[in-house]
Amino acid sequence: MNNPLQTLQGSIILGIVITVIVDLIVRYTF
Amino acid sequence: MTFLTDPYIVFFVRWLHVMSGIMWIGLLWYFNFVQIPSMPKIPDAEKPAITKVIAPTALFWFRWAALSTIIWGLIQSWQLGYIWDALSLGFQTKSASHMSIGFGMWMGLIMAFNVWFIIWPNQQKVLGLVACPAEEKPKAARMALLASRFNTMLSIPMSYAMVAVHLR
DSSP states (O other): OOOGGGSHHHHHHHHHHHHHHHHHHHHHHO | OGGGGOHHHHHHHHHHHHHHHHHHHHHHHIIIIIIHHHGGGSOGGGTHIIIIIIHHHHHHHHHHHHHHHHHHHHHHHHHTTOHHHHHTTTTTTTOHHHHHHHHHHHHHHHHHHHIIIIIHHHHHHHTTSSOOOGGGHHHHHHHHHHHHHHHHHHHHHHHHHHHHGGGO
């Protein structure tokens, strides 16, 4: 199994996961 | 100087920022969703159409659009008075919208750095635009591919953070 970043699908899934994390940080920090 | 923060000029700069961003991310997605997956399906004899003609042109617009997006975006955040608060992720004024756009700005800055200092130098080696020993080409191609994939991944939260700021 390759590093997920080597596959397009893996990078899309990671991108969406990071989006949710960033949103939660912004939403609940202040 | 007040002329530079006139509401119409602010709007005009935002428009230039968005147009540049469409050119940049459009070409980034073209590379990742169209060109890279298609290369193995193209017969070797026909590959130079991509590597000698289309890719160099696409890379020209890609890297200058990246720089243009960053410059207009930084000017915009300065015009609106939040450049330093956003770059420090909103902690100076405890602003959620500055934190949101700040995350987007940092992701955009990292992506532009990747374009100019990782993707472009390695693509020049792969496409034969600069001298490079044949045995180094696979490593250069891999570095360019990984940085391009990384930027595709970052383009998703980057655009979210940039657009979500207007919801607040």
